[in-house]
Amino acid sequence: MAQLADLEARVRVLEDIEAIKKLKAKYFRCLDKKLWNEIEGCFVEDAAADYGPDIKLQGRKAIIEFLKNTLGQEPFISAHQGHNPEIEITSDTAARGIWVLNDHLIIKTIATLNGWGYYEDEYVKENGEWKKKSTKITRILEEWLTTKR
Amino acid sequence: MAQLADLEARVRVLEDIEAIKKLKAKYFRCLDKKLWNEIEGCFVEDAAADYGPDIKLQGRKAIIEFLKNTLGQEPFISAHQGHNPEIEITSDTAARGIWVLNDHLIIKTIATLNGWGYYEDEYVKENGEWKKKSTKITRILEEWLTTKR
């Protein structure tokens, strides 16, 4: 039954890729719907986030605290999208991915941002569930509409 | 051969997820290219659509009639996109999905809308083909550019 085991391994890779796509989708949904309890399940405890040159966060707790204190502030509306993923399963419990980022942010009443860039992520499978181990945003373009008073 | 049957079931789930993604893609393509005959195949006969607080439609016929009478009107240009799906196959013939919605609408010569939100869908497999059973849009943001005369 060696052949069956080989095929099972290939199916598992496809399942893992789909699971990581769903993880990213859940992360965005929690972000934009401000579901701060549910978003916890997206990260391992020692996750790291690099959201830009001045925003480097260590640990799931620090990441979620940061998101709450920025996107969580009313009236802050966000619409995040991840596109055209290149996901690579590097072992049974590790993977990495590149995503195109496109976010649209209404920052209180001060500004609107249309942003484009990339995510570079690392994932780990923890108790059978894929989670974010690290995430890094590199922006290629920001378009700001600002309100002056 | 129990193991082969198990693996086949897992492959079928992956195939079903891909088929539902293609169904959504076909629905958008028919919408934006105004292919009103082809779009029929996307819905079961008793499908329901909830396109907003005041637009609740019952039956494939009513849904397509509504789409024709709105998006079908020239010069109405639409560009719909669905992103970051979270699809769950709940049985051999049933599934549900959450999608990020992003639409860009040029409504005659009156207005331009950039919209963001979510789709919550239910799907059924009818004669081996996945179709929409219900679809519900909840918007999180609308940006309107209107023309006053």
Next chain:
Amino acid sequence: MAQLADLEARVRVLEDIEAIKKLKAKYFRCLDKKLWNEIEGCFVEDAAADYGPDIKLQGRKAIIEFLKNTLGQEPFISAHQGHNPEIEITSDTAARGIWVLNDHLIIKTIATLNGWGYYEDEYVKENGEWKKKSTKITRILEEWLTTKR
């Protein structure tokens, strides 16, 4: 073991679809990051590109030359996205796909374009790797912001 072979063929189709999605993602990433050497691997040598009524290119070399001379010019910023693919594997080594195109281009200091449309692609598997055989863009909408001096 006929059944195992059948299942293996179905798994291969799913793997091929994912590989083609990754090919498209790599193409966009190379385009927007101006990785002109890496983009070569996305095309077969006799690839054809139809980027619009007046831009019909024959051969990988001509395609990459064109991309370099347009998107490659500084300060030209591009952010391409492909959405909602409908990919069909037509043989072990051939496939076609329809994608929704959305590009955002900052053309030097002259103009900004938000574009929507479709890609119609053909792919071939060459030495086990999926590549673009042909690509055709049909636009449904262009929104230009131009600077007059």
